[in-house]
Amino acid sequence: MSSISDQKPKLAVFKFASCDGCQLSLLDCETELLELAATVDISYFLEASSRALPGPYEIALADGSITTEEDVRRIREIRSQSKVLVSIGACAVAGGIQALRNYTSVEEYARYVYPKPEYIRSLETSTPMSKHVKVDFALNGCPVNKSQLFEVIVAVLQNRRPNVAPYSQCVDCKIKGNICVMVAHGVPCLGPITHSGCGVLCPSFNRGCYGCFGPKETPNAASLGNWFIKEMHVTPMTVERALRSYYSGSDLMKTASEEFGATRQNFGPNPAPFNPKNE
Amino acid sequence: MSVQSKTSDSPSNRTIRVEALARVEGEGGLTVIMRDGAVESVQFNIFEPPRFFEAFLRGRHHTEVPDITSRICGICPIAYQMSAVHALEQALGIEVTPEIRALRRLIFCGEWLESHGLHVYMLHVPDFLGYEDAIEMSRKYPVQVARGLELKKTGNDLMSAIGGREIHPINVRVGGFYKFPERRALEKMLDPLKRARDIAHETVQFVAKLEFPDYVQDYEFVSLSHPDEYPILEGKIATSRGHEIPVAEFPNHFEEYQVEWSHALQAKIIGGGAYFVGPSARYYLNEAKMPATVRQAATSVGFSREDCRNPYKSIIVRSLETLFACEESIRILEQYDDSVTERVKYRVKAGVGHGCSEAPRGLLYHRYEVGEDGLIREARIIPPTSQNQKSIETDLFNVANRNALRPTGELAHRCAHVVRNYDPCISCATHMLRVIFK
Numbered sequence: 001m002s003s004i005s006d007q008k009p010k011l012a013v014f015k016f017a018s019c020d021g022c023q024l025s026l027l028d029c030e031t032e033l034l035e036l037a038a039t040v041d042i043s044y045f046l047e048a049s050s051r052a053l054p055g056p057y058e059i060a061l062a063d064g065s066i067t068t069e070e071d072v073r074r075i076r077e078i079r080s081q082s083k084v085l086v087s088i089g090a091c092a093v094a095g096g097i098q099a100l101r102n103y104t105s106v107e108e109y110a111r112y113v114y115p116k117p118e119y120i121r122s123l124e125t126s127t128p129m130s131k132h133v134k135v136d137f138a139l140n141g142c143p144v145n146k147s148q149l150f151e152v153i154v155a156v157l158q159n160r161r162p163n164v165a166p167y168s169q170c171v172d173c174k175i176k177g178n179i180c181v182m183v184a185h186g187v188p189c190l191g192p193i194t195h196s197g198c199g200v201l202c203p204s205f206n207r208g209c210y211g212c213f214g215p216k217e218t219p220n221a222a223s224l225g226n227w228f229i230k231e232m233h234v235t236p237m238t239v240e241r242a243l244r245s246y247y248s249g250s251d252l253m254k255t256a257s258e259e260f261g262a263t264r265q266n267f268g269p270n271p272a273p274f275n276p277k278n279e
Numbered sequence: 280m281s282v283q284s285k286t287s288d289s290p291s292n293r294t295i296r297v298e299a300l301a302r303v304e305g306e307g308g309l310t311v312i313m314r315d316g317a318v319e320s321v322q323f324n325i326f327e328p329p330r331f332f333e334a335f336l337r338g339r340h341h342t343e344v345p346d347i348t349s350r351i352c353g354i355c356p357i358a359y360q361m362s363a364v365h366a367l368e369q370a371l372g373i374e375v376t377p378e379i380r381a382l383r384r385l386i387f388c389g390e391w392l393e394s395h396g397l398h399v400y401m402l403h404v405p406d407f408l409g410y411e412d413a414i415e416m417s418r419k420y421p422v423q424v425a426r427g428l429e430l431k432k433t434g435n436d437l438m439s440a441i442g443g444r445e446i447h448p449i450n451v452r453v454g455g456f457y458k459f460p461e462r463r464a465l466e467k468m469l470d471p472l473k474r475a476r477d478i479a480h481e482t483v484q485f486v487a488k489l490e491f492p493d494y495v496q497d498y499e500f501v502s503l504s505h506p507d508e509y510p511i512l513e514g515k516i517a518t519s520r521g522h523e524i525p526v527a528e529f530p531n532h533f534e535e536y537q538v539e540w541s542h543a544l545q546a547k548i549i550g551g552g553a554y555f556v557g558p559s560a561r562y563y564l565n566e567a568k569m570p571a572t573v574r575q576a577a578t579s580v581g582f583s584r585e586d587c588r589n590p591y592k593s594i595i596v597r598s599l600e601t602l603f604a605c606e607e608s609i610r611i612l613e614q615y616d617d618s619v620t621e622r623v624k625y626r627v628k629a630g631v632g633h634g635c636s637e638a639p640r641g642l643l644y645h646r647y648e649v650g651e652d653g654l655i656r657e658a659r660i661i662p663p664t665s666q667n668q669k670s671i672e673t674d675l676f677n678v679a680n681r682n683a684l685r686p687t688g689e690l691a692h693r694c695a696h697v698v699r700n701y702d703p704c705i706s707c708a709t710h711m712l713r714v715i716f717k
Contacts, residue, residue, distance in 0.1 A: 015305070015306060016328075017327070017328040017330055018353075018706065019350050019351055019352050019353040019356075019706050020304050020305055020352065020353045020354065020706045021350075021352075021353020021354075021356070021446040021447065022353070024304075024353045024354060024446060025446065027397065027401065027431075028431075028435055028445060028446070030428040030429070030431055030432040030435075031428075031432070033414075033428065034414065034417060034424075034428075037414045042414065046299055046300075046301045046302075047301075047302065047303070047304060048301075048302065048401060048402075048412050048413070048414075049301060049302065049411050049412030049414070049415075050301040050302060050405075050411045050412065050695075051301075051411040051412060051415070052299075052301070067328045067329075067330075068328050071328065096330075096350075097330075097335070097347060097350050098330040098331065098332075098335075100335040101331060101334075101335065106331075108334070109331040109334035109335070110329070110331070110334075112331075112333060112334040112337075113329065113331055113333050113334055114329075114537060114544070115536070115537045115544075116537045119537070120329060122328060122329055126330075142350065142447065143353060143444075143446040143447055198444070201443040201444060201449050202443075202449050202457075204443070205443055205449060205450050205457045205458045206457050206458045207449070207452075207457045207458075210343075210346060210449075212346075212447070238340075241339065241340065241343075245343075245347070246350070
């Protein structure tokens with residue numbers, strides 16, 4: 001590209017173990033994309049371009065979790081090349097749905113999926129980037145909200161803190177004027193402990209939140225879980241499963257879900273769907 | 280090129296390695312080994328770390344499966360949700376209503392629009408015109424790139440209008456939907472879709488004028504095929520050798536296997552060889568089911584069914600399918616009724632079910648075994664890119680051989696273009712293994 005572009009701040013986008021959806025969110029900023037490209041020098045974004053400039057970068061966005069030794073090396077290298085490192089999405093922030101392996105043995109998983117598991121090179125756990133390097137900002141969501149992603153980029157460029165609210169989904173439901181699915185329809189909802197950001201999609205579609213934006217600031221998962229069990233006749237096993245999904249790799253969800261795993265032993269297995277009131 | 284290609288001593292004895300392919304979804308590379316001026320071997324290398332979806336689906340409640348499997352791929356989440364709900368509905372003996380089926384087809388059209396718009400304009404066209412990306416291309420072709428972004432946006436907006444958001448929509452469930460969107464909200468998509476239809480016409484004209492290498496292969500095409508419509512959601516599995524197989528018999532006709540040199544599960548026809556899934560296969564096997572307007576658009580640029588055998592021309596087929604997705608969306612929207620029941624009620628029982636749908640990049644197969652308790656006992660998922668790997672490698676071998684004397688950088692670029700012809704979705708392939716270079 002032209003020499004003028006060399007003066008623009010360099011932005012890089014990297015992928016680790018993920019569905020690619022969070023970096024795709026950047027391409028989904030259709031209206032803003034060309035404007036962004038005029039403001040920053042998109043120096044490394046393999047999904048979009050064959051152009052790949054070496055660091056250092058002003059801002060690096062990285063999606064995906066760390067699941068291989070090579071990726072441990074790579075995230076350290078990226079950190080050393082980047083002034084600001086932002087982890088984007090549930091995988092990068094908490095290990096993603098693939099962190100379910102952290103509760104069992106990765107060898108058993110490999111044997112189930114592959115005929116020759118001996119070729120698999122994978123770490124025992126799926127971990128967030130922050131377990132390996134210092135992360136300057138973590139943007140939640142499975143997937144991230146593209147407006148929030150854009151806000152984070154702009155905030156970094158303006159050298160200010162991103163305006164991303166850390167409160168629960170419930171606040172957004174009140175603002176939006178949604179009728180509470182739990183109170184009005186008896187549908188279990190993780191909204192009270194879940195981080196804001198998606199625009200309270202599930203309650204707006206008559207279903208309970210399933211927690212894909214991760215825990216909000218200071219959540220009380222144990223209290224909500226016990227309330228589900230006592231007031232809504234949800235089984236401990238179902239609560240355990242609901243807390244172990246897209247943020248199963250977060251320490252908070254691990255501790256909370258294990259509590260219900262222990263309770264489950266007393267109740268015995270009695271599975272029921274967490275949120276669709278169905279059959 | 281994004282990545283250094285390594286050469287050893289001489290042009291006729293060299294190894295060309297693209298370590299990280301650009302403009303594909305996920306992490307992949309390729310290796311071409313030349314001996315005495317000819318290609319000795321090629322590899323389509325996939326180093327996307329495995330995420331073991333099938334393993335952790337066991338023990339989850341069946342109602343969670345569409346949400347979980349959508350996380351396999353950010354570009355084609357609806358395909359994963361649809362193959363999953365179809366398999367589970369078969370296992371549980373659920374028949375959905377025609378209205379539910381139509382709304383599923385509508386959101387799927389949104390995914391085709393979004394994915395094809397992305398691939399045609401942002402990932403594939405730059406190869407033909409010699410640009411690194413759509414942003415660079417937009418300096419010379421601002422109108423075309425803006426059109427591509429608008430197509431993609433229309434697809435995304437349609438997915439959001441029905442599913443809540445375009446990546447990992449939240450409205451699809453076993454038995455139907457959580458909520459039918461209000462008609463007056465969905466109707467707002469009609470004008471953008473009509474505009475997208477015009478753009479799709481212009482896209483067909485634009486891409487048909489690109490220069491295509493003269494490369495034709497006798498592929499075995501495989502896609503769904505339906506008696507009444509162009510296949511998206513259901514039908515039998517048809518092949519260009521004339522077979523028609525019920526979806527439930529998929530495992531009896533296709534097999535996955537792991538080979539040391541390929542580092543990934545590949546698929547082949549049992550007792551046969553490589554096959555080809557995706558837009559070109561769909562069009563080849565179902566041209567007659569295309570609406571007349573789409574067939575006329577094809578004729579107007581001199582495109583015939585046999586052109587599907589040139590993988591570079593897949594960009595024309597994607598553009599034709601984009602036009603189809605617009606036509607089909609408008610048709611469904613005009614008949615849309617939001618007053619119907621959003622889901623079919625059912626009782627949980629044990630069972631086994633198979634589901635196939637046509638992801639933008641080809642046939643996607645799911646199989647589940649559900650226990651009496653509604654929990655998943657067994658899961659199997661075969662994504663389109665796994666199925667295409669063998670054909671990709673055949674093309675790589677042939678194209679590298681034809682261009683064996685070219686400088687390394689140019690040869691590497693041509694090989695990368697071959698891979699992008701297939702719009703591979705590497706994150707999709709949960710089976711993919713870590714590369715082990717010897």
